[in-house]
Amino acid sequence: MTTRRAALGLLAGGVAHVTQTSPLWAEARHSYDLRPVPILSGVWMIKGATEYFSRDNGGAIVNCAILQGKSGLILIDSGSSRRYGEALNLALRKLDLRGVSTVINTHHHPDHYFGNQVFADKPILALGGTIAAARTEGDGFSDNMYRLLGDWMRGTEPVPPSIEIGTGDIVVDGRRLAALPLGGHTASDLALIDAETGLLITGDLVFLDRAPTTPHADLARWQEALTTLAAVQAPAVLPGHGPLDRAGIAIRKTSAYLTWLNDRLVAAAGMGLDMIEIMETPLPDEFASMGAQPQEFHRSVSHLYPEIERMILPRAN
Amino acid sequence: MFTRSSALAVAIGLMAGSVSGAPQVQLDDPFSSGMWDYHQEALLGDPAKIQFDDRVRVIAPDTAEDAFNVPLLVDATALSDVEEIVISVDYGPIPKILSFFPGEAEPKLALRFKIDQATAIRASVRTRTDGWHVGGTLIDAAGGGCSAPAQAYASDDWEEKLGEMHGRLWSSSGRARVIVDHPMDTGLADGIPVFIIRDLTFSTDDGHEVARIALSEPVNEDPAFTLYFDPETMPSLLHVRGRDNNGNEIEGILTDEEVN
Numbered sequence: 001m002t003t004r005r006a007a008l009g010l011l012a013g014g015v016a017h018v019t020q021t022s023p024l025w026a027e028a029r030h031s032y033d034l035r036p037v038p039i040l041s042g043v044w045m046i047k048g049a050t051e052y053f054s055r056d057n058g059g060a061i062v063n064c065a066i067l068q069g070k071s072g073l074i075l076i077d078s079g080s081s082r083r084y085g086e087a088l089n090l091a092l093r094k095l096d097l098r099g100v101s102t103v104i105n106t107h108h109h110p111d112h113y114f115g116n117q118v119f120a121d122k123p124i125l126a127l128g129g130t131i132a133a134a135r136t137e138g139d140g141f142s143d144n145m146y147r148l149l150g151d152w153m154r155g156t157e158p159v160p161p162s163i164e165i166g167t168g169d170i171v172v173d174g175r176r177l178a179a180l181p182l183g184g185h186t187a188s189d190l191a192l193i194d195a196e197t198g199l200l201i202t203g204d205l206v207f208l209d210r211a212p213t214t215p216h217a218d219l220a221r222w223q224e225a226l227t228t229l230a231a232v233q234a235p236a237v238l239p240g241h242g243p244l245d246r247a248g249i250a251i252r253k254t255s256a257y258l259t260w261l262n263d264r265l266v267a268a269a270g271m272g273l274d275m276i277e278i279m280e281t282p283l284p285d286e287f288a289s290m291g292a293q294p295q296e297f298h299r300s301v302s303h304l305y306p307e308i309e310r311m312i313l314p315r316a317n
Numbered sequence: 318m319f320t321r322s323s324a325l326a327v328a329i330g331l332m333a334g335s336v337s338g339a340p341q342v343q344l345d346d347p348f349s350s351g352m353w354d355y356h357q358e359a360l361l362g363d364p365a366k367i368q369f370d371d372r373v374r375v376i377a378p379d380t381a382e383d384a385f386n387v388p389l390l391v392d393a394t395a396l397s398d399v400e401e402i403v404i405s406v407d408y409g410p411i412p413k414i415l416s417f418f419p420g421e422a423e424p425k426l427a428l429r430f431k432i433d434q435a436t437a438i439r440a441s442v443r444t445r446t447d448g449w450h451v452g453g454t455l456i457d458a459a460g461g462g463c464s465a466p467a468q469a470y471a472s473d474d475w476e477e478k479l480g481e482m483h484g485r486l487w488s489s490s491g492r493a494r495v496i497v498d499h500p501m502d503t504g505l506a507d508g509i510p511v512f513i514i515r516d517l518t519f520s521t522d523d524g525h526e527v528a529r530i531a532l533s534e535p536v537n538e539d540p541a542f543t544l545y546f547d548p549e550t551m552p553s554l555l556h557v558r559g560r561d562n563n564g565n566e567i568e569g570i571l572t573d574e575e576v577n
């Protein structure tokens with residue numbers, strides 16, 4: 001009996017984090033091809049694949065912004081792994097020999113901060129809520145990322161941001177920024193406006209040509225944040241995922257998707273559908289063509305439906 | 318994976334002296350999980366007539382986004398005279414999820430369950446005259462980087478909400494949906510004893526039982542089910558009654574009302 005109990009205890013421990021070591025046959029080459037693209041004066045971006053995490057893309061699915069600071073470069077979001085951070089560090093030294101002076105994380109999702117490890121000796125800034133969430137959820141994310149990305153993750157340890165960023169008009173390494181503390185994609189999402197160029201850096205509050213992700217989403221709050229961002233009327237918007245938007249469409253498109261998502265789930269609850277039945281219904285063309293669909297829609301059903309359904313269904317006792 | 322599977326196999330082997338590992342009908346498992354023979358004996362009682370059958374549809378996402386709430390739809394409406402549907406996983410500390418006795422409902426059920434690891438999931442359908450028919454699918458228990466779901470596990474108001482029920486009927490589409498608030502503790506976590514709903518019955522106003530579900534530990538926290546009926550013959554009202562292993566009674570009424 002004790003044998004069985006002990007064995008079951010071990011198994012039960014796996015409920016939250018089903019871990020699996022990376023296979024020996026993992027990818028032979030793991031090098032990220034990161035190319036900073038100049039987008040405005042003193043501003044570059046690293047463009048992520050508009051896909052889900054995979055062993056083909058190594059998790060390089062996120063956009064990073066790089067701003068020229070006084071003593072080096074300001075890096076906004078640091079990528080998905082230690083190796084990503086190292087590749088970034090090398091690539092950025094070609095822009096400024098002094099390399100990165102400061103890191104800012106827009107929120108606590110792993111594709112936005114798991115490169116921090118490489119810059120651990122520099123100030124790493126984020127909203128207080130992001131720092132706290134990265135501390136509590138980093139290990140869980142790490143388990144998942146090792147499973148999804150295998151050897152790409154070798155040596156990666158989550159390094160949460162260390163310094164709480166000021167909000168409103170701030171100066172970071174000599175560069176004037178407006179820091180907007182928002183939320184909705186997660187409990188704590190930072191958007192930044194670069195005073196010199198007007199560029200709005202949104203983190204994952206905005207997606208373009210790639211389906212928004214919702215594991216920690218509060219849709220109503222997210223819509224409020226998008227209203228705030230639209231009011232900025234920035235000449236260019238850098239979304240967390242997807243191409244630079246100079247046409248002023250990305251905020252509106254993100255909002256349209258979130259509205260549709262909520263409406264679809266509310267309607268499904270009113271018809272008594274369960275999650276599988278919702279997942280099996282096809283997406284409208286304008287949303288089906290987004291990167292990482294229909295996977296993200298399926299994930300969103302899992303994230304959001306149980307709560308929406310409880311609100312819609314009447315009490316039965 | 319190997320370590321885990323063999324640990325389980327050893328553990329179960331020690332437990333179950335009556336299971337020989339060689340069922341009287343030896344099937345060719347389409348998923349080659351290595352565990353099916355065992356479950357065929359231990360869960361289904363080593364039936365004399367059993368087959369894998371694609372007419373039993375088991376639909377789930379390829380990967381479990383939220384390991385605590387994996388949605389599943391089992392549909393055996395292509396078979397007739399269904400008496401019982403046993404839903405189980407091949408790999409997990411407690412293989413059996415539930416038994417559904419459809420009675421006057423369709424042999425089709427939507428549910429959610431807790432998954433422990435990548436596994437085959439099976440629906441074994443017992444018919445009155447034609448033995449067992451088994452369908453299944455595979456689920457990978459992988460999350461996603463952006464995916465670790467927030468679990469409201471330690472919510473402090475669960476006792477107030479215990480047994481609270483949401484749901485209704487949709488008689489035009491022949492659906493009955495019910496969600497019951499209950500922690501469904503598996504007893505596998507340290508210091509937390511088993512605390513689960515054992516059964517839920519669905520009956521008409523005059524006490525006639527139309528369907529029943531016997532739940533096991535892997536059913537999700539706040540169990541959620543859809544039952545399906547022929548719209549022509551569906552009752553206009555269903556009583557849902559249940560009991561958990563601590564003796565708490567659960568009771569509610571489903572009607573076509575949108576709000577109540």
Ligand SMILES: [Zn+2]
Pocket residue numbers: 107109185204213463
């Ligand atoms: Zn994110």
